[in-house]
Amino acid sequence: MRQHDRRWWRDSKVIPGETAAAQHHLLVADVVLREKVSRMERKGRSRIRWGNLKGTNITMFKDKVISTTTIHLVGDANRIWEDMAASITQVAKETLGSTTGRTNGNKESWWWNEDVQSKIKDKQRSLRDLLRCTNEGEHWRLREKYKNARREAKKAVTEAKKHSV
Structure with missing residues (x-):
């Protein structure tokens, strides 16, 4: 097993005399595995x-x-x-106190108006341009453009959420 998986081992023993090959011996180990909790189960708690x-x-x-x-x-x-x-x-x-386990608000984007959708698309477009850029001087200009687009998109989403509730 890998080093980081050894925390699951509880007991192990090499059985002498039992060889599968010249350099290998039979290993018997007790391994305790935990069931992984899904993200949705974790959110609901x-x-x-x-x-x-x-x-x-x-x-x-x-x-x-x-x-x-x-x-x-x-x-x-x-x-x-x-x-x-x-x-x-x-x-x-x-x-x-404790949380209710429910998530806050509606996180779906289908209710966004056209203004919010256009600002999100502008942000995505400017990020795509920034990631594709190889010129150093152009990179800084595109980075500022992306920052402004991100800021505008965030403001538009906040306003839309405020008016939808």
């Missing part, structure tokens, strides 16, 4: 707003965690860890 952990929320969070968590050092270490993590998560949701 509600998440804790850890960014709110500042100012007075820090002391409130700390006090609640200390008061609600009781450490029982009896039993399995995994069970102790799970209990502690569950209580911290619960306190974080109460103190910091």
Whole structure:
């Protein structure tokens, strides 16, 4: 396995005496694979707003965690860890809040008016010209043109979103 894939290995053993070729031996390994979470599943989950952990929320969070968590050092270490993590998560949701898991607004472009569409096309055209340019002097002029087109397109999209809501 590749070096970065070794984190999935749990246990491995080379079986001596079993050779497939002169320089190779049979390797038996326990590999734990995680199922990859798709982008849509990740978007639909509600998440804790850890960014709110500042100012007075820090002391409130700390006090609640200390008061609600009781450490029982009896039993399995995994069970102790799970209990502690569950209580911290619960306190974080109460103190910091959580997202709904839904995405904001309509991100489709079919509702854009002709002005926005023309400015987006101008931006794309100027980017294409910039990327194709090989002359150094011309490159800087096209770069400024692209920056202005990008700025205008962004303003037009913002205005269109403001008026559509």
